[in-house]
Amino acid sequence: MLSITSHKNPLIKEIVLLQEKSRHRNKSRKFIIEGLRELNIAMSANYTLEKLLFCPDIIEASSIEGINIEVETVTISKSVYDKVAYRGSTEGVMAIAKQKNHKLSSDISLPEKPLILIAEGIEKPGNLGALLRTADATQIDALILVNPKCDFYNPNCIRSSVGCAFSLPVFESTNEECLAFLKTLNINIYASSLQDSEYYLEQDYTSSCAIVVGTESTGLSYFWKENATTRIKIPMKGQIDSLNVSVATAVMLYEVKRQRGLK
Numbered sequence: 001m002l003s004i005t006s007h008k009n010p011l012i013k014e015i016v017l018l019q020e021k022s023r024h025r026n027k028s029r030k031f032i033i034e035g036l037r038e039l040n041i042a043m044s045a046n047y048t049l050e051k052l053l054f055c056p057d058i059i060e061a062s063s064i065e066g067i068n069i070e071v072e073t074v075t076i077s078k079s080v081y082d083k084v085a086y087r088g089s090t091e092g093v094m095a096i097a098k099q100k101n102h103k104l105s106s107d108i109s110l111p112e113k114p115l116i117l118i119a120e121g122i123e124k125p126g127n128l129g130a131l132l133r134t135a136d137a138t139q140i141d142a143l144i145l146v147n148p149k150c151d152f153y154n155p156n157c158i159r160s161s162v163g164c165a166f167s168l169p170v171f172e173s174t175n176e177e178c179l180a181f182l183k184t185l186n187i188n189i190y191a192s193s194l195q196d197s198e199y200y201l202e203q204d205y206t207s208s209c210a211i212v213v214g215t216e217s218t219g220l221s222y223f224w225k226e227n228a229t230t231r232i233k234i235p236m237k238g239q240i241d242s243l244n245v246s247v248a249t250a251v252m253l254y255e256v257k258r259q260r261g262l263k
Helices: 010-020 022-028 036-044 078-084 125-138 155-161 175-184 222-227 245-259
Strands: 002-004 030-034 049-054 072-076 093-098 115-120 142-146 170-173 188-192 209-213 230-233
Touching: 010 022, 010 030, 010 078, 010 093, 022 030, 030 036, 030 155, 036 049, 036 093, 072 078, 115 125, 115 175, 115 245, 125 142, 125 155, 125 245, 142 175, 170 175, 175 222, 188 222, 188 245, 209 245
Parallel strands: 002 072, 049 072, 115 142, 115 209, 142 170, 188 209, 188 230
Antiparallel strands: 030 093, 049 093
């Protein structure tokens, strides 16, 4: 088993690049996963690991035996781990993994009456991570990121999602591609908007539906407002007119699940 104690080791330099540079992640089609829970969820979702690294000063080798016995395992010193770890609270284990293909296509598998979340132009990895947690908690059938402005494999996104980045189908597309996909499947589109909209509690979500949310700063584009089946809004009784995108999404998705018999 290879053991690394030098910060200048080529593998350590590669991990730093994958943690810090979106361009390098995109070019190499690789990214970093930290933490036992995150690694186990990723393995359950059939992600491929290239190398597994752990720090014996933090975690025992027996704790990682079940992750993937076929992948090359490397031990690293605590000083090296402190240099490459994005999260200070991880359990001393990380892996280099291969990215999946997230391109939206017409042949993806969906149930008879799918519930889809569409997020347009999400800018902050932390917000995307929180959105992924909401999507996991409500067990939607797919998340489609349209015109995303942040990297799905950004370490802050993965950290904020606490592994939920790997737990459900995630796709990326343009607005036009996504709309064509929804129309092909006759899916009702509910666009979150403050203007010319109806209260979200007044809608029937028991048929196939997609909830579309945008950024907190600018909201949804005119494209989705114009092409929505219905524009919906959450009552706002205070002095502000918007919620954090993950909070607003949770409010709406749980109403959909309630109507569909969530206990």
